[in-house]
Amino acid sequence: MTDQSPPGADRSDAGLSAIVSERRRLIGLAYRLLGSLAEAEDVVQETYARWYAMSPRQREAVASPGAWLSKVAGRICLDVLGSARARRERYVGEWIPEPLPGPERWIGGRPGAAAADPADRITLDESVGMAFLVVLESMTPAERVALILHDVFRYPFAEIAEITGRTPAACRELASSGRRRIRAGTPPAAPAAGRADVVRNFRRALETGDVDALIGLLDPGAVLTADGGGVVKTVLRPIEGGERIAHAIADLLRRVSGVTLLERTVNGQPGLIAQQDGAIVTVYAFEITDGRIRRIWAVRNPEKLRSWTGV
Numbered sequence: 360m361t362d363q364s365p366p367g368a369d370r371s372d373a374g375l376s377a378i379v380s381e382r383r384r385l386i387g388l389a390y391r392l393l394g395s396l397a398e399a400e401d402v403v404q405e406t407y408a409r410w411y412a413m414s415p416r417q418r419e420a421v422a423s424p425g426a427w428l429s430k431v432a433g434r435i436c437l438d439v440l441g442s443a444r445a446r447r448e449r450y451v452g453e454w455i456p457e458p459l460p461g462p463e464r465w466i467g468g469r470p471g472a473a474a475a476d477p478a479d480r481i482t483l484d485e486s487v488g489m490a491f492l493v494v495l496e497s498m499t500p501a502e503r504v505a506l507i508l509h510d511v512f513r514y515p516f517a518e519i520a521e522i523t524g525r526t527p528a529a530c531r532e533l534a535s536s537g538r539r540r541i542r543a544g545t546p547p548a549a550p551a552a553g554r555a556d557v558v559r560n561f562r563r564a565l566e567t568g569d570v571d572a573l574i575g576l577l578d579p580g581a582v583l584t585a586d587g588g589g590v591v592k593t594v595l596r597p598i599e600g601g602e603r604i605a606h607a608i609a610d611l612l613r614r615v616s617g618v619t620l621l622e623r624t625v626n627g628q629p630g631l632i633a634q635q636d637g638a639i640v641t642v643y644a645f646e647i648t649d650g651r652i653r654r655i656w657a658v659r660n661p662e663k664l665r666s667w668t669g670v
Contacts (some may be wrong), residue, residue, distance in 0.1 A: 361421075368558070369670075375425065377425075378407075378424055378428070381424070381629045382474065383405045384429075384512075385402075385429065385432050386399050386400065388429065388432060388433070388508075388512060389432055389435075389436055389488055390487070391404060391487060391492070391495070391511065392436040392440065392495075392503055392504060393436060393440065394456030394457060394492050394496065395663075396457050396666055397457070397662075397665070398439060398443075401436045402432055402436055402439065403432065406428055406432045406534035407428075409431055409434065410424075423461050426518070429512070429514070430518065430521060430522055433504055433508060433519075433523075434487060434522055435521070436475070436500075436504065437500050437504055437523065440500035450589075451516070451587070451588060451589025451595070452586060452587055452589065452593065452594075452596075453495070453585065453586050453595070453596070453648070454586060454588075455584060455586035455658050455663075456489065456493065456496070457636040457663040457666070458625050458626060458630075458644055458656075458663065458664075458667075459549060459625070459626045459627075459666065460624065460666055460667050461623065461624025461626075466513045485627070486507070486510075486511045487627055488627055489625065489628070489644035489645075489656050490544070490545045490654065491545055492626070493544075493656070493663075494541055494663055495537075496509075497540060497544070498540060499533075501523050501525065501530075501533050502533045502534075502537040502540075503537065504519070504522060504523055504533075505519050505523065505530045505531075505534040506520070506533070506534045506537030506538065510537075512536065515527075516530045516531050516534075518633030519534075529562055530592075542570060543579045546648045546653070547648075547650065549647050549650070551628070552645070553650065554628060554647045555622075557576060557629075557645075557647050557652060558622060558645055558647075559629075560572070560576055561576050562620045562631055563575065565608060565620060565622060568609055568613065570605050573604075573608070573609060574601055574602050574605045577602075577605055577652050578601055578648065578649075578652060579601045579602075580599070580653070581600065581601040581604055581651075581652055581653055581654065582598070582599050582652075582654055582655070583597060583598040583604045583607070583608070583655040583657065584654070584655070584656050584657070584660060585656075585657040585658075585659060586658050587658070587660055588659075588660030588662060590660055590661055591659050591660065591661065593657070593659050601651075602632040604655065615635070617636060618633050618634070618635050618640075619633070619634045619635075620632070620634075623642075623646045625642055625643070626644055628644070628645070630642065630643050630644045632647060639667045639668075640666060641657055642657075642658045642667060643656070
């Protein structure tokens with residue numbers, strides 16, 4: 360992902376650099392709202408297309424181009440979210456947000472050498488953690504937009520009201536409702552070093568086939584959710600229970616040859632990738648509480664792994 364000039368951009372435009380510099384922030388906004396990097400890029404492309412569809416005089420009349428772009432991107436995301444619900448009802452198996460590669464791998468519980476230019480990555484924080492994004496999926500589009508725009512991007516409710524077509528008071532209540540969902544659905548984050556240690560021990564137990572060690576690392580009530588999108592084979596329903604998950608994953612790795620597990624940053628947190636014949640076939644994200652794995656998200660849909668090429 361690079362900060363390219365939007366199609367049709369006039370290099371003589373005095374505000375071009377300022378407009379183009381908004382791209383990373385717009386991608387971050389759209390990704391959080393949609394859970395899909397591909398859809399986020401489409402939204403930003405459409406946003407810029409609308410900006411450059413205006414006459415130079417109309418563009419010059421915009422007091423804050425950044426605010427204008429964000430408002431348009433937010434409205435487009437609302438439309439996409441509305442149609443996405445229908446598409447996801449037809450989705451084969453479970454739908455998981457597209458996993459986002461981080462700029463570095465985790466070594467000894469700390470970020471190590473950069474794997475790619477950090478300027479080409481979305482700024483990572485808890486609002487792009489997989490657990491956070493999954494909870495966002497349970498919200499209405501308006502709740503999602505109000506929460507992300509206000510709590511993450513610090514937009515006032517008056518501006519959010521213009522995007523959602525609701526009153527500022529209604530937007531305040533939507534954000535409050537979204538906050539309650541987040542608090543109920545995401546446990547307090549464990550220290551990064553502790554999470555990295557758990558993931559590393561999980562990888563080692565998988566590599567050695569130590570089922571007892573896997574069971575010890577998994578919360579008894581753990582849940583594994585996989586997303587193959589009907590494109591590749593995977594479980595269609597979540598597997599519940601730490602012991603069941605341990606046996607299922609260990610059995611799978613015994614039956615599949617040539618799989619290499621590597622530690623990588625997934626949505627800003629320690630995770631794993633599985634490679635087969637040099638290609639990434641699965642990305643694993645984890646939710647870890649009290650030193651144990653509570654949730655595993657295994658993304659196998661190749662369409663959601665395109666951004667992992669070369670990682």
